[in-house]
Amino acid sequence: MSDSSAAQTKEVVLRVLNGIAPEVDINSIDPSRDLRDQMDIDSVDFLNFVIGLHKDFGIEIPDADIPKLATLNSCIDYLRFRIKAP
Amino acid sequence: MPSLGADMESGTLVDWRVKPGDAVKRGDVVALVETEKGVIEVEIFESGVIDSLIVQPGEKVPVGAPLALVRSDGAAVETQPAPKPAPELTTEKEAPAAETKPAAEMPRPRISPLARKRAQELGVDLASVAGTGEGGSVTSADVERAAAPRTPPKPPVARKEEPYVAMRRVIAAAMARSKREIPHYYLAATIDMRRSLDWLATENGRRPVTQRLLHSVLLIRAVALAAREVPEMNGFWTDGAFRPAERVHVGVAISLRQGGLVNPAIHDVDKKGLDELMENMLDLVNRARAGHLRSSEISDGTITVTNLGEQGVEGVFGVIYPPQVALIGFGKITDRPVAIDGMLGIRPILDATVSGDHRVTDGHRGGRFLLAINRLLQEPQKL
Numbered sequence: 001m002s003d004s005s006a007a008q009t010k011e012v013v014l015r016v017l018n019g020i021a022p023e024v025d026i027n028s029i030d031p032s033r034d035l036r037d038q039m040d041i042d043s044v045d046f047l048n049f050v051i052g053l054h055k056d057f058g059i060e061i062p063d064a065d066i067p068k069l070a071t072l073n074s075c076i077d078y079l080r081f082r083i084k085a086p
Numbered sequence: 087m088p089s090l091g092a093d094m095e096s097g098t099l100v101d102w103r104v105k106p107g108d109a110v111k112r113g114d115v116v117a118l119v120e121t122e123k124g125v126i127e128v129e130i131f132e133s134g135v136i137d138s139l140i141v142q143p144g145e146k147v148p149v150g151a152p153l154a155l156v157r158s159d160g161a162a163v164e165t166q167p168a169p170k171p172a173p174e175l176t177t178e179k180e181a182p183a184a185e186t187k188p189a190a191e192m193p194r195p196r197i198s199p200l201a202r203k204r205a206q207e208l209g210v211d212l213a214s215v216a217g218t219g220e221g222g223s224v225t226s227a228d229v230e231r232a233a234a235p236r237t238p239p240k241p242p243v244a245r246k247e248e249p250y251v252a253m254r255r256v257i258a259a260a261m262a263r264s265k266r267e268i269p270h271y272y273l274a275a276t277i278d279m280r281r282s283l284d285w286l287a288t289e290n291g292r293r294p295v296t297q298r299l300l301h302s303v304l305l306i307r308a309v310a311l312a313a314r315e316v317p318e319m320n321g322f323w324t325d326g327a328f329r330p331a332e333r334v335h336v337g338v339a340i341s342l343r344q345g346g347l348v349n350p351a352i353h354d355v356d357k358k359g360l361d362e363l364m365e366n367m368l369d370l371v372n373r374a375r376a377g378h379l380r381s382s383e384i385s386d387g388t389i390t391v392t393n394l395g396e397q398g399v400e401g402v403f404g405v406i407y408p409p410q411v412a413l414i415g416f417g418k419i420t421d422r423p424v425a426i427d428g429m430l431g432i433r434p435i436l437d438a439t440v441s442g443d444h445r446v447t448d449g450h451r452g453g454r455f456l457l458a459i460n461r462l463l464q465e466p467q468k469l
Contacts, residue, residue, distance in 0.1 A: 044371045054295045063290040
């Protein structure tokens with residue numbers, strides 16, 4: 001997959017995160033750190049985040065896959081894989 | 087102006103959502119009111135037709151002051167009962183009826199001849215001049231004052247507190263009152279959450295993301311059912327006595343992004359299934375953080391749950407939210423070694439605590455309450 005599609009995926013993920021925690025500067029997010037920790041978001045926020053990804057990308061995200069969304073990098077990798085997968 | 091918290095004294099009307107002539111039914115949102123806790127959607131407690139709006143946007147009025155009149159069954163009634171009348175802040179719109187007396191009943195003001203002459207010279211309408219002379223008579227000085235160009239008084243310097251500061255002040259008042267008035271006792275128990283978490287994992291494994299459950303909803307439901315079993319934990323201490331609540335409205339402590347805390351309630355938790363409860367909780371948290379809580383949610387809580395597990399806290403010994411009489415704290419679920427059937431095992435353990443009002447219950451009843459919560463969480467499929 002191209003870099004441009006990775007950038008697009010990242011853009012959507014950051015937009016969803018921004019909707020949940022608008023006070024956080026999304027440009028300051030460390031892509032390799034746990035999103036919950038660095039953004040101080042709780043389980044309700046995180047569920048909203050997963051629901052937001054589900055709606056924006058049009059994919060079902062099984063409960064067992066939730067740990068794969070822990071960091072920005074892992075989240076983008078997971079979504080790119082899922083979008084590409086049939 | 088409804089009371090939206092134990093220490094709320096007044097609120098500022100932000101906007102009306104209705105106008106005279108609109109039909110309303112109990113529970114409709116009719117106005118937005120700003121309090122130290124943020125902007126709250128005020129629901130109406132009477133069905134009928136809006137007769138008139140008494141308070142205008144921007145006005146600050148005390149708790150208990152009427153905001154509007156509603157015609158119910160042909161009669162006009164105030165929209166809000168007045169639990170704390172505060173006549174000193176009555177607005178002009180609630181002016182004394184004396185001013186509406188027929189003109190024939192009004193005493194004629196006495197006017198000195200000089201004052202009448204000066205009024206003619208200066209073009210002053212004597213009916214508009216307030217007399218300061220003997221017996222309220224109008225003097226020439228009164229006329230000259232009335233004729234002087236009026237300079238509007240300087241408005242007081244607006245010193246609007248930062249919302250966060252105002253909210254901390256409210257929290258400080260409520261918590262200080264709680265610690266001052268309520269003789270707290272504290273109990274703690276550990277709860278093995280394996281059955282609940284296993285059940286939850288199985289359930290969520292077959293649910294779409296939009297219908298998943300969080301473990302906190304199991305905790306809230308267990309608290310509500312336990313409150314049914316031990317009703318002394320559910321209610322209010324008011325006027326020197328405990329008044330049990332007939333319904334179970336669980337207040338949920340929600341931290342806000344800008345700082346501070348609100349404690350809105352989910353209504354009738356003991357009567358709702360987990361799906362409905364989950365929907366209610368998501369909606370409540372999202373609205374709390376967006377500043378769209380309703381008045382009934384702010385004021386109706388009968389018992390409170392606070393869950394600090396996600397902040398890594400293992401045990402919470404909370405402060406009761408007056409006039410409630412109990413607060414239940416949940417900490418982080420952590421894997422811990424425990425003895426099971428004579429063997430050492432690892433189990434996900436939750437520390438549950440209760441802060442109780444010793445005027446209402448003692449440790450025995452508090453202990454029964456925690457036991458009930460534990461027992462209920464061992465059978466999550468029945469919640």
